[in-house]
Amino acid sequence: xxxxxxxALVFGASGISGWAVTKCALSYPTPTTFARVIGLTNRPLPLxxxxxPQNSRLELYSGVNLRASLDEVLAKLQxxxxxxxxxxxxxxxxxxxxxxxxxxxxAIRDINVGMTYNAVHAVDRLCKNLKFFVLQxxxxxxxxxxxRFQEHITITPPLxxxxxxxxxxxxxEIFYYAQVDLLKEANKGKSWKWCEVRPDMIIGHVPLxxxxxxxxxxxxxxxxxxxxxGAGATAVFPGSYNHYIHTYTPSSQxxxxxxxxxxxxxxxxxAHGEAFNTADNATPAPWTLVWPKLCEYFGLTAQGASHEDNxxxxxxxxxxxxxxxxxxxxxxxxxxxxxxxxxxxxxxxAGFTFLGRNREMCLxxxxxxxxxxxxxxxxxxxxxFERLVEEKILVGREDWTx
Numbered sequence: 001x002x003x004x005x006x007x008a009l010v011f012g013a014s015g016i017s018g019w020a021v022t023k024c025a026l027s028y029p030t031p032t033t034f035a036r037v038i039g040l041t042n043r044p045l046p047l048x049x050x051x052x053p054q055n056s057r058l059e060l061y062s063g064v065n066l067r068a069s070l071d072e073v074l075a076k077l078q079x080x081x082x083x084x085x086x087x088x089x090x091x092x093x094x095x096x097x098x099x100x101x102x103x104x105x106x107a108i109r110d111i112n113v114g115m116t117y118n119a120v121h122a123v124d125r126l127c128k129n130l131k132f133f134v135l136q137x138x139x140x141x142x143x144x145x146x147x148r149f150q151e152h153i154t155i156t157p158p159l160x161x162x163x164x165x166x167x168x169x170x171x172x173e174i175f176y177y178a179q180v181d182l183l184k185e186a187n188k189g190k191s192w193k194w195c196e197v198r199p200d201m202i203i204g205h206v207p208l209x210x211x212x213x214x215x216x217x218x219x220x221x222x223x224x225x226x227x228x229x230g231a232g233a234t235a236v237f238p239g240s241y242n243h244y245i246h247t248y249t250p251s252s253q254x255x256x257x258x259x260x261x262x263x264x265x266x267x268x269x270x271a272h273g274e275a276f277n278t279a280d281n282a283t284p285a286p287w288t289l290v291w292p293k294l295c296e297y298f299g300l301t302a303q304g305a306s307h308e309d310n311x312x313x314x315x316x317x318x319x320x321x322x323x324x325x326x327x328x329x330x331x332x333x334x335x336x337x338x339x340x341x342x343x344x345x346x347x348x349x350a351g352f353t354f355l356g357r358n359r360e361m362c363l364x365x366x367x368x369x370x371x372x373x374x375x376x377x378x379x380x381x382x383x384x385f386e387r388l389v390e391e392k393i394l395v396g397r398e399d400w401t402x
Contacts, residue, residue, distance in 0.1 A: 005035050005086075005088070006033055006034045006035060006088045006089060006131075006265070007034060007035055007036040007037075007038065007086045007087045007088050007089070007129075008021075008022075008025045008034045008036070008037045008038065008087075008088075008089045008090075008091065009038045009040065009081075009084075009087045009089070009090045009091070009123065009127070010022045010025070010037070010038065010039045010040060010090075010091045010093060011040050011066070011090070011091065011092045011093060011094040011119050012040070012041070012092070012093040012094035012095065013039025013040055013041050013045065013060065013093075014039075014041040014042075014043070014045045014050075014206065014208060015093055015094070015095065015206065015212060016202055016204040016205070016206055016212050016213050016253055017093040017136055017199075017202065017204070017253060017256055017257070018039070018091070018093035018094070019050075019051070019052070019204075019206045019207075019253070020204060020253035020254055020256065020257035021091045021093060021256075021257040021260060021261065022037060022039040022052060022058070023051075023052055023053070023257070024254065024257040024258055024261060025037045025091075025257075025261060026052075026053060026055050026057060026058060028257075028258055028261055029261060029262065029265055029266060033261075033265060034057065034089075035057060036057055036059060036086070037055075037057055037058050037059070038059045038060075038061065038081060038087070039052075039058070039059065039060045039061070040061055040062075040064050040081075041060065041061070041062045041064075042062065042063070042064065042065055042066070042094075043062060044062040044063075045060055045062060045208065046060075047060055049207060049208065050207060050208075051206065051207030051387075051391070059081075061080045061081055063076060063080060064076050064077055064080060066094060066096075066114075066115035066116075066118050066119055067096065067111060067114065067115060068118070069118075070117070070118050070121055070122065073118040073119075073122050074122050074125065074126065077122055077126060078126065084126050084127060085126065085127060085128040085129060086127075086129055087123065087126075087127040087129065087130060088127075088129050088130060088131045088132070089130075089131060089132050089133075089134075089264050089265070090119075090123050090127065090130065090132070090133045090134065091134045091136075091260060091264075092116065092119055092120075092133065092134065092135050092136065093136050094115055094116075094119065095112060095212070096108075096111050096112055096115060097212070097343065097347075105148075105173045106172070106173055108173075108175070109172075109173050109174075109175035109178070110175075112175045112179070113175050113178040113179060113182070116135070116178075116179045116182060116183070117182050120133070120182060120183055120186045121186060124186055124190065124192075130192040131192055131193065131268065132192060132193050132194065132195075132264040132265075132268050133183065133187075133192060133193070133194040134194070134195060134196075134197060134260045134263070134264050135179060135180065135183055135194065135195070135196045135197070136196075136197050136198075136199065136256070136260065137176035137179065137180070137196055137197070137198050137275075138176065138198055138199055138200070139159065139198060139199070139200045139201075139359060139361065140174055140176060141163075141165075141174065141176050141177075141198055141275070142155060142159045142163055142166075142359065143155060143166040143170070143171060143174065144355065144357065144359045145354075145355065146166065146170060146171065146173060146174065147350070147354045148173075149169075149170040150354075150357070152170045153166055153170055153171075155357050155358070155359055157247065157284075157358050157359055157360045157361070158282075158360050158361055158362035159277065159359060159360070159361045159362060160277075160361075160362045160364075160365075161198070161274070161275040161276065161277060161362075161365055165177055176196075180196055180275075183196075184273075187273075193268050193269070193271070193272035193273070194272065194273065195263050195264070195271040195272065195273065195274050195275070195276065196274070196275040196276070197256070197259060197260050197263070197275075197276050197278055198275060198276065198277050198278065198361070199251030199256045199277075199278050199279065200248055200249050200250055200251050200277075200279055200359070200361060201214075201248060201250045201251065201351070201355075202250075202251055202252075202253055202256065203215055203250050203251065203252045203253065203280070203380035203381055203384060204252060204253030204254075204380075204384060205253075205384045205387050205388060207391060212344075212347070213344070214344070214347065214348050214351065215381060215384045216338070216340075216384070216388065216393070217319075217340045217344055217345070217348060218294070218348075219294075219384070219385060219388060219394055220319070220326075220338060220340065220393075220394075221238075221315050221318070221319055222235060222294060222295065222297075222298040222300060223298060223329075223394055223395055224319065224322060224325060224326050224329060225298075225300065225318075226298045226299055226300055226400070227325060227329045227395075228322055228325050231299040231300075231400070232299065232300065232301055233300055233301065234300070234301045234302075234303050235295050235298075235300045235301065235302060235303065236303045236305075236313065237287060237291050237302070237303065237304050237305045237309075237313075238312065238313045238315045238352055239287070239305060239309070239311075239312060239313070239351075239352025239353060240305060240309050240310050240311055240312075240352065240353050240356055241305040241306060241307050241308070241309045241310065241356075242310075242356025242357070243287065243305070243351070243352050243353065243354075243355055243356045244286070244287045244288060244291070244304055244305035244309070245286055245287070245288055245305075246286060246287075246355070246356050246357055246358050246359070247284035247285075247286050247358040247359070247360045248284065248285065248286070248355075248358070248359050248360055249277075249279035249280065249281065249282065249283075249284060249285065249360045249361045249363075250279065250280055250285055250290075250380060251278055251279045251280060252280050252375055252379075252380030252383065252384075254380075254383065255278060255279070255280050255373060255374070255375060255380070256278055258371075258373060259276070259278040259366060259371050259373075260278075262370075262371045263276060263366075263369070263371070266370070267369045267370065270369055271369065274365075276365055276366040276369075277361040277362060277363055277365065277366060278363070278366055278371075279361055279363060280374055280375040280376075280377075280379070280380050281374045281375060281376065281377065282360075282361075282362070282363040282367075282374075283377065284358075284360040285377045285378070287304075288304060289377055289378070290377065290378055290381070291304065293377070293378040293381070294378070294381060297381075297382065297385060297397065299397075299400065310353075311353045312348075312349040312352055312353050316340075316345040316348075316349065319340065329395075332401075333395050333399065334392060335392050335393060335394070335395070336391065336392050336393055338393055
C-alpha cells in the first residue's frame with residue numbers, strides 16, 4: 001500500500017497527459033498518497049494560470065530543458081527542485097514536436113529519445129529514494145501512425161502489448177522503442193521499478209493552449225459553427241471516409257492518469273518491466289458513433305463522411321475566415337478568446353486524413369491487474385467540454401440564446 005512519504009515528480013506537467021497526472025496525484029489513489037507532487041515544465045507555468053488546485057503539496061518548477069546536455073539537466077534540476085532526493089515516483093510525460101513543420105520524422109525521434117535519456121539518468125542519479133518510473137508511449141508502438149510505410153505494416157486489432165515491434169526500416173521512426181530500451185538499460189542492477197503505458201488518441205484539455213490536443217479545436221469549431229449557422233445546422237465530418245469508419249479505443253487524460261498512478265502505487269511489483277494499453281473502454285468507438293454525439297451536444301445535425309471523402313475538409317480555413325464572428329461571439333457570451341496554433345491544425349488535418357485503419361486495443365492485461373475504470377463512448381469528450389465551459393472557453397449547453 002501507499003506510504004504517506006511518497007513524492008511524485010512529473011515531467012511535462014503543462015502537457016495534456018502531465019497536467020492530468022499532476023492534478024490526479026493530489027487525490028488519487030487517496031488524498032494523502034503523495035506528500036509532495038512536483039510538476040516540471042520547460043516554460044513557466046504560473047499556478048494561478050495552470051488550472052491546478054491550490055494545494056500546499058503541489059509544487060511547479062520551470063526551466064528544466066531536457067534538450068540540453070545531461071550535465072546541464074542535472075545541474076538545473078538540483079538548482080531548481082528542493083529535496084530532489086525524496087522523490088519516489090517519476091512520471092515521464094514530456095514530448096517535443098519541435099520539428100512539427102518538418103518532414104524529417106527522424107529528427108522528432110532523436111529529440112525525444114535524447115530528452116528521455118536525460119530524464120531517466122538524471123532521476124536515477126539524483127532521486128536516491130526512487131521506487132517507480134512510468135514511461136508513457138502510445139499506439140504508435142503498433143505502427144498505426146507510421147504514415148510513410150503503412151503498406152508495409154500489418155495492423156491486426158485488437159492490439160496487444162506482446163505484439164512484435166515493427167521491424168527496420170519501417171519502424172525506425174518509432175522513438176518509443178528506443179525510449180523503452182534505454183529505460184531497461186538504466187534499470188539494470190537498480191532497485192527501482194518501471195512500466196510503460198500505451199494510450200491511444202488522447203481526449204483531454206489543458207488550460208494553456210497546446211498543439212497536442214484535438215478536442216478543443218473541434219469544440220471551438222463546432223461552437224462557432226452553431227453561432228454562425230444556428231441551431232440544427234448540419235455539420236459535416238471534417239476528415240476522410242476511412243477515418244470516419246475506422247475503429248479505435250480513445251483514451252481520456254483522466255483515465256490515463258489514474259491508470260498510471262494505479263500501476264505505480266498499487267501494483268508496482270506486477271507492473272514492473274511491463275507494457276499496458278489504457279483506454280476509456282475496450283469497446284471500439286468509431287467516429288460514426290462519436291461525431292453525432294459531439295454535434296448533438298452543440299445543437300447541430302451531424303453528417304458523416306461520404307465514400308468520396310479522402311482528406312481534410314479545411315475547417316481550419318473556415319475558422320480563420322470567421323474570426324470576426326468569433327470575436328463577436330466571445331463578447332456576446334463573455335468568453336475568453338482562444339488561439340488555435342498552426343501546429344494544432346497540422347496535426348488535426350494529418351490525423352483526420354491518414355489515420356484510417358482499425359486499431360482498437362485489448363485491455364485484458366491492465367484489467368487483469370485490477371484497473372477497471374472506464375467511460376462510456378463519448379463521455380471523455382463531455383468531461384472536456386465541461387472544463388471548457390467552466391473556464392469560459394465554450395458556451396454552456398443551456399446558455400445559448402439562439
